[in-house]
Amino acid sequence: MTDEPRSTPLTGRHEALGARMVDFAGWRMPIQYTGILEEHRAVRERAGLFDLCHMGELFVDGPDAGDALAHAVTTDPRSLTVGRAQYSMICAPDGGVLDDLIIYRLAGDRYLVVANASNAATVSDALAERFEGRRAVLDDRSLATALIAIQGPAARGIFAPLTFVDLDTIRYYGIGEGTVAGVPALVARTGYTGEDGFEVFVDAAAGTTIWDALVDAGRSAGLAPVGLGARDTLRLEAGMPLYGNELDRETTPFDAGLGRVVKLAKEGGFVGSDALAKAAEAGPRKRLVGLVVRGRGIARHGHPVWAADRRTGAVTSGTMSPTLGVPIAMAYVAPGDAAPGTMLDVEIRDARAAAEVVPLPFYTRTR
């Protein structure tokens, strides 16, 4: 990335709040405002506000929109009812993951695909290429769209008075159209924190209106702005993969334990289906597991994982869990070492720390 990082419509708000800013995937983004632990706890206990304007928003329209998308991604978006969403992946012809996606069905022949910021251009290009010859139009509105999320147990109570959208009709992984703070918006009940919450899509020019309205509405409920640092610890506790860590071009959805998003039987096949059918038959080469470090130290991305004197894999993400108070990690290990309860070692600098394989996620909300 040689270009200057882009500002989001909310960069001025972050700077006014004294956020520490970083360059991330070509964007100038807040990594933290008051501190990662405080922001993390705000989301678990009350609510957090996130600037996700860096994400990619790709709208797909046309009589063949469903068929075109089904050919391009691993799931079958045609199976969605209008107003529902699915977690999906887009793979290369060899089955490697290009990105993980959320696909929303907005109308019979209209879909919204949300891609990671780091892959938005790749996904946009791949979709355009894969739609060729089909009656489907790709409208990449990544730069024209502001995406703001409010997440946490208090999110619904803060958000509901700002919108005429009946939030009870939008269940988890649902989406509805309406106004928020008087602005036309798409409201989705999705997120990346393990908490209940909403994601609001509006025109970029209305981003500050939505942000300010949420800040005001959430003040008495303890709503806190949350940066990318806590976004990462929240998603890790929730066992959610991050592209570049758990997912990459060398990994198939099966390796990541996400074979459920690969619909091999869907009509018409899809890009990568032959390779993924072979991968499904061969079984995963590695397995994504949760680890809790029982010895001393914090497992981090790239640390080798050992089963006695045999190197079994590597850590993909690791941190001190703010909620659990113990070091947690996700790692790829050999399939034979993946059973919960298995004791492995993580190589942390020049020492080894015992780590136990545990089921994912590390954290599940209780309310």
Added chain:
Amino acid sequence: MIPADLRYTKEHEWVRVEGDVATVGITAHAADQLGDIVFVELPEPGAALAQFATFGVVESVKAVSDLFAPVGGEVVEANAALAAAPEVVNSDPYGAGWMLRIRLADPAQVDALLDPAAYEALVAEA
């Protein structure tokens, strides 16, 4: 802001020399830059350190950072309280957040460290 009675490294450690014992920690600037500190790894008492050698690691939620010994000598004490309460490095970096006490091998090594004015200039540049 920057205590006047300490000396500093370019890597943001501080040292307080009292007789032949030097107390070592990281500066408020370093702790703030790291963010919430969640883990500190220190050497055992008795360990021998060379000046500017790495003596341990401090980790925040997001980042891992090596610690450098401002002076050489024998570790006479490591702050055991930091194992259970590493956040003290954030809340009291020059006090309860101290890390090591080192018996100075050569008091002249202190002369190679930054004085408060030089350290303040370093932080201002960053």
